[in-house]
Amino acid sequence: MARMKGPRFKQCRRLGLNVCGHPKAMKRAGNGTSRADRKLSSYGLQLLEKQRLRGYYEVLEKQFRKYVDKAAKSDGITGDVLIQSLECRLDNLVYRAGLGNSIRQARQMVTHGHILVNGRKVDIPSYDVKPGDVISLREKSRKNSMFVENFQEGGFNLDYIEKDIDGFSAKLIRVPERDIVPIEIEEQLIVEFYSRK
DSSP: OOOOOSOHHHHHHHHTSOOSOOTTTTTSOOSSOOGGGSOOOHHHHHHHHHHHHHHHHTOOHHHHHHHHHHHHHSSSOHHHHHHHHHHTBHHHHHHHHTSSSSHHHHHHHHHTTOEEETTEEOOOTTOBOOTTOEEEEOTGGGGOHHHHHHHHHOSOOOTTEEEETTTTEEEEOSOOOGGGSSOOOOHHHHHHHHHTO
């Protein structure tokens, strides 16, 4: 399975934004300036914003382009639909619910078969979770103290995800509105970036 690799903190500093969510990601200041600190052309700003969004969800370019194309063909606002689609990926919701403490760990949990959707094992990180779907930790995996600790102490407090601590599960209540998705992105710049190609 293709996935983004490389040092997460270095990526965050290069993008000028804490895309990995780790509290120490931006603390070690490098000697040089990040791309975000330099004066950028309109194309440069669009490219940076695209890289930031890809960094948040750790999606490779080819797959990211598919999300953009799908959003452009939808009836909704392209930027909003793009972010909603990425937010409803299984690996991302495993992370948001707190089952994984990072998007990378969440993706690994999915591919290794620790996660169930509506009681059935799903090992595809990009699986599109629908409102009403229940994501849960497999029975055997509940013996793993790290997973248990993650779920009990971590996660985001988001009103589109309903957590059941005792059941080791989380339910997607609805497709999230753009303004409550916890990312700092100007999605219109990304739409403009792809529309010029």
